[in-house]
Amino acid sequence: MPVYKAPLRDMKFLLNDVFDYPRHYQTLASGENATPDIVDAILSECGRFCEEVLSPLYQSGDEEGCHLENGEVITPKGYKEAYEQYVMGGWQGLSAPEEFGGQGLPASMGLLKQEMMGTANWSFSMYPGLSLGAMNTIYLHGDEQQQQTYLAPLTEGRWGGTMCLTEPQCGTDLGQVKTRAEPQADGSYKLTGTKIFISSGEHDLTENIVHIVLARLPDAPKGTKGISLFIVPKFLPDAQGGVGERNAVSCGALEKKMGIKASATCVMNFDGATGYLIGPENQGLECMFTFMNTARIGTAIQGVGPAELSYQWALDYAKERRSMRALSGKKEPDEVADSLIHHADVRRMLLTQKAIAEGGRSMLYYAAKIADHMVEAHTAGDTAKVEKYDDKLGFLTPILKGFLTELGCEATNLGMQVFGGHGYIREHGMEQIVRDTRIATLYEGTTGIQALDLLGRKVLLMTQGGAVREFTLKVANFARKHLTNKQLRPMAVELLKLTAQWNLLTVRVMLAARKDRDVVSAAANDFLMYSGYVTMAYMWLRQAAVASDRLENGGDESDAFYRTKLATAEFYYERLLPRAQAHATSMLSPTRNLMQVAPEEMAFTG
Template identity: 85%
Template sequence: MPTYKAPLRDMKFLLNDVFDYPRHYEALSNGENATPDIVDAILTECGRFCEEVLSPLYQSGDEEGCKLEDGKVTTPTGYKEAYEQYVMGGWQGLSAPEEFGGQGLPASMGLLKQEMMGTANWPFSMYPGLSLGAMNTIQLHGTEEQQQQYLVPLTEGRWGGTMCLTEPQCGTDLGQVKTKAEALDDGSYKLTGTKIFISSGDHDLTENIVHIVLARLPDAPKGTKGISLFIVPKYLPNDDGSVGDFNNVNVGSLEKKMGIKASATAVLNFDESRGFLIGPPNEGLNCMFTFMNTARIGTAIQGVGPAELSYQWSLEYAKDRRSMRALSGKKEPDQVADSLIHHADVRRMLLTQKAIAEGGRSMLYYAARLADHMVAGHLEGDEKKSAAYDDKLGFLTPILKGFLTELGYEAANQGMQVFGGHGYISEHGMEQIVRDTRIATLYEGTTGIQALDLLGRKVLLMTQGGAVREFTFKISNFARKQVTNKTMRPMAWELLKLAAQWNVLTVRLMLIARKDRDIVSAAAHDFLMFSGYVTMAYMWARQAAVASEKLADGGDESEAFYQAKIDTAEFYYDRLLPRAQAHATSMLSPTKSLMQIEPDHMSFID
């Protein structure tokens, strides 16, 4: 059975050498305990837990799946025991405030943990992952009483959490939400409605589940402005914090899915369930964005994770499997044939996976620093600082989620291709990675929704191109410093051209949109993908620059590692980055060819 190995060497390279996390943590008000020794110990122990406990359950969990019997959901064999170990290790509260039982470490530590868990076993990681979003929402928008009542058991991992948005008649268009919330005399509310596609909606891992639910008050205005947010526990808590009466949150069914079968995705019926308003009335969508942004960053991990896992497994297979001779001559003359890894096309697929995994990881770690500052600002009571970093992170979030999940799915398919026919059968696990990864481009907003959020909201509407100008200014400053480095010069010049082009494309789209509003939707996907390729190019250049410095210093036992970094960066610039120009051309194409055909003329099947 394939196994997972935590990529600690690459993680530490990014943390210590590329992004200087030790100094970053020293500057944070909540980073005092994130010393290099502590961080190293946490990474090592989390890696061990993922390798020894979670990874062995990945394929068996898929084969068994979740079951619904008599209204109760059970998870696959071994999941409950693994979750108990997760709780015992204190992993759920790693980045949670100490006042609620957490360890108070920076938010980025939680993302590092999530990356390893998500790579080793994404379906399992979704259970505690959804709880983290609920915790963040209650911490930011809940009353002091709500925080005391719910955050402690959530932080301890005794209770789980979900987000309940989607309904049968609406997904992204939440203005159509029909779930009703009627006020009761005691200040609580009675919720009635059905939610679908609820990840971790019900399971046997925790004693209670706290649902964060969007619903509409009787006098609420129509559309998204009339949605409120509620805490609806599966079991009502008693005054002493124990679990009380069942709250009529019933499981209608479990979704039959293409992948992530070990993750319970439920249809939930709220049958006059008691709920508690969180945040102001009719402002639930604003509060929910806290949850959604958290989920989107977490979902971006499912771009990096499958690329890493698929690469690990396909690399080993390519070294062992023999087929034909390399075109440049025999590489292993004493064997019946050369290993797959000696064939250029197989190298193309493997290096594509490697470039996506390690490039995507660097994008996540860059964003994680911003998240740290955003959270630190909130803890310090400096909401202006928190909002500023939230804006920076908000610009990157759709790129992380949309671009990385699209490339993660590509990497998973490349891994399956390396295995050939053996990749299509379940024995090696490659087809499972493909199935599990497909959902990542869909939930928490499809790639198209992320693209519209990036171009329509973050770039054109909210900042009039300012977000692009600010980010490309950073890219250009970095590139100028690297022009004198012989190794880095080609990448630096390319980055300077791309930074300028990104701004020009933004301005041109703004001008076109004044006359043709459809251009925003028509160009959004290409704009997002172009943005992703340029962002990843920036991250690969940063890695290559550090590797170049390390090699110049000489005498390091990691010389091969640093050279591989430069080699992979050059592969990315030569083979993957040119895709950006196709997206640049496509995004400026007239909308006429998209919109001129009549809907009734799309098909002439009788």
């Protein structure tokens, strides 16, 4: 049974050497306690919890899945005990405000925790992950009483939370939401409707579950402008803040899914359930989507974590399994055959996984610093700063979520491929990682939605290309600094070219879109993927630059680590980055090739 090893060496390299988190934390009020010693201790302890407690439940949870019995969801064996340890460790409140029992550490610390937990056991990590979403919503939009009632047990982890958005007829297009909320004499509401795909909608890990629900007030305007947000607890809180009367919200069914089977995906029925308005009437969508950028970074983790896990297991297998001889001559002449790792094509697969996992991780940590600043500005009540950082993050978020989850699918499929036919067999776990990861490009906004958000909203509508200009300026300045370093020069030159091309592509798409609105949707996916490859190239140059610098002054056992970093950067630039050009060409091709076929002429079967 393979296990997860927390990649602390790489995490610390990024945190300390590449992004200088120690200094970053010194600039944050919430960073006061995030001293290098504390951060190290938290990473080690979280890594241990993930390795020893969560990882062993990864495959058994998939095998057993969740079960619905008399309206209650039973999570797989061991999940309840693991969750208890999670609560005991105080992990849920890591980045939550101290006034509600949290540890008040920077948001980025929460991301590091989520990364390790999500890598060890994605399904498990969804339970506390959804709770975080509910906590954030109540923290941002709840009134004082709501915060007092719900935030302490949620921060402790004693209660769980969900986000109830999707209905059978709509997911992306939330303007179609039908769930009704009828006002009651006591100021509460009765909610009636059906929500689907509700992660953690019902389970046995917590004593209460706090649902955040999108619904319509009577006579609300049609569409997105008529949706309000409600708190609907499974058990109504009693006067002492404990668990009171059972509410009329229940799990009608569990979805049978491709993967993440240990995560309960529920059909939730609201049968006149008592709810409480949170935030202003008819502004539920805005409320729901505050800090959406931060939440989507959380989903982007699912591109990185599984790539890392699949890489770890594939690498072990490639070192052990023997097949054929390397083309350049026997590498292990005393053995019956050479191990897989000596075949260049196997290395291509492994290095692709590695480049995605570590390149993706650096994109996450890069964005997490901005998220820290945004949360800090929000706590300080500095609206202008919040907006500034939210804009920066808003540009990166769809790239991270869209691009990294797509590449996560590729990486996990390559890990399976390294195993040959054995990859298809469940016991090795490789196909489970593929199945679990596959949801990542679908939920929290499909890749198509991320692409539209990036190109249509963040780049064209909101900034007329300014977001690309601003980001590429920073990238180009960095690249220019490394033109004189012999090892880095080829990468820096390539990256400089790409920053220019990215702007040019943006302008060309913008001009074309003025004449033909379909251009935005037609070009969006290629624009997203192109943006992702260039952003990851920037991250690999940043890592390579540190590695090159350290090697110059090196001579210790860390040299091997830095050599590998440089080599992986070269691999990325030479073998993966060329794909950006295919996206550039496709992006500029006419919309005609997509739009000219009438829907009824798309097929001629039957």
